[in-house]
Amino acid sequence: MESSQFGTLEDGTKVEAFTLKNTRGASAKVITYGATLTELWMPDRTGKLGDVVLGFDNLQGYLEKSNPYFGATVGRVANRIAKGKFSIDGKEYSLEINNPPNNLHSGPKGIAHAVWKAEPLHEADGAAVRFSIVSPDAKEGYPGNLSVSVTYRLTNNNELKLEYTATTDQPTLVNLTHHSYFNLGSSSDILGEVLYIAGDSYTPVDSTLIPTGEIQSVKGTPLDFTHPTAIGAHIAEMKGNPGGYDHNFVLGGTGKLKLAARASDATSGRQLEVWTTEPGVQFYTGNFLDGTLRGKRGVVYGQHAAFCLETQHYPDSVHHPNFPSVILRPGETFHSETIYKFSTQ
Numbered sequence: 529m530e531s532s533q534f535g536t537l538e539d540g541t542k543v544e545a546f547t548l549k550n551t552r553g554a555s556a557k558v559i560t561y562g563a564t565l566t567e568l569w570m571p572d573r574t575g576k577l578g579d580v581v582l583g584f585d586n587l588q589g590y591l592e593k594s595n596p597y598f599g600a601t602v603g604r605v606a607n608r609i610a611k612g613k614f615s616i617d618g619k620e621y622s623l624e625i626n627n628p629p630n631n632l633h634s635g636p637k638g639i640a641h642a643v644w645k646a647e648p649l650h651e652a653d654g655a656a657v658r659f660s661i662v663s664p665d666a667k668e669g670y671p672g673n674l675s676v677s678v679t680y681r682l683t684n685n686n687e688l689k690l691e692y693t694a695t696t697d698q699p700t701l702v703n704l705t706h707h708s709y710f711n712l713g714s715s716s717d718i719l720g721e722v723l724y725i726a727g728d729s730y731t732p733v734d735s736t737l738i739p740t741g742e743i744q745s746v747k748g749t750p751l752d753f754t755h756p757t758a759i760g761a762h763i764a765e766m767k768g769n770p771g772g773y774d775h776n777f778v779l780g781g782t783g784k785l786k787l788a789a790r791a792s793d794a795t796s797g798r799q800l801e802v803w804t805t806e807p808g809v810q811f812y813t814g815n816f817l818d819g820t821l822r823g824k825r826g827v828v829y830g831q832h833a834a835f836c837l838e839t840q841h842y843p844d845s846v847h848h849p850n851f852p853s854v855i856l857r858p859g860e861t862f863h864s865e866t867i868y869k870f871s872t873q
């Protein structure tokens with residue numbers, strides 16, 4: 529495994545990069561800032577490697593407020609918490625409102641914006657690095673000192689395996705996700721890529737993207753990906769400001785490793801399967817990308833330049849007792865796994 533310096537924060541903290549390589553030529557580059565995946569090189573059907581995730585060439589891009597969480601490890605709580613307020617055991621807590629009127633991805637002091645400790649691991653099947661961080665009590669507004677780890681493993685089977693753990697010293701909330709933006713081909717958008725989602729229901733949202741609490745069938749709606757369908761086939765029917773997909777699909781089976789989704793690109797032949805122990809997956813089509821971000825190798829990222837499949841507990845779960853709980857208590861260990869598995873057709 530190679531390690532190098534990726535950049536330095538204003539306060540002098542160094543950000544390191546690790547490149548995991550496998551025996552098939554694939555590689556994954558991860559940095560200690562946000563335990564972020566910055567590059568993922570996977571073969572097309574001819575064996576030619578391509579970088580299948582969006583990101584920036586240098587640290588500055590990741591530090592900007594405009595960085596839409598490219599490749600980041602998001603927590604303590606991914607997605608939105610209504611009005612940035614919640615209570616646990618009758619005690620109320622407030623978070624920053626960074627996506628009015630809500631909190632999104634735990635705000636600017638969240639672990640996606642912090643430098644993690646890294647520990648390269650030497651394992652039999654491929655390369656791995658474990659990142660860990662302590663999110664201090666009250667820093668982002670959440671109770672408890674939360675110790676989080678995420679291990680990235682690149683196997684010789686072209687799987688990027690993510691394993692998360694978290695423990696706390698006070699009852700708190702945990703909902704960790706990985707926020708890569710994937711484009712499996714070389715087109716400037718993903719509308720022609722085909723998607724299957726292994727969930728026949730979703731959590732509808734209000735105009736501020738907060739779940740209403742209902743769990744609704746996708747049947748007869750543009751959210752029906754229970755049969756492989758081009759992402760662009762019905763996207764125009766997804767009204768909103770901006771339009772597109774930004775929804776949590778219900779997978780169920782918390783704790784059980786199961787297929788969440790399969791995406792493919794006919795031109796490159798690349799296929800991506802997402803497996804997870806999480807009960808939901810947020811399918812997001814880069815609706816807020818608007819051509820103002822210039823990413824790696826000078827590429828301008830326009831709307832729908834990529835898709836995210838963020839495995840997670842449902843958004844705003846703390847306000848919905850019918851959703852699987854995101855409360856973690858002292859003495860418990862949160863554990864989850866997500867696998868991004870690449871192949872070609």
Ligand code: BGC
Nearest residue numbers: 596597607774810812816838
């Ligand atoms: C959210 C989007 C948001 C994006 C970038 C996704 O997880 O669902 O609404 O724009 O993250 O922050």
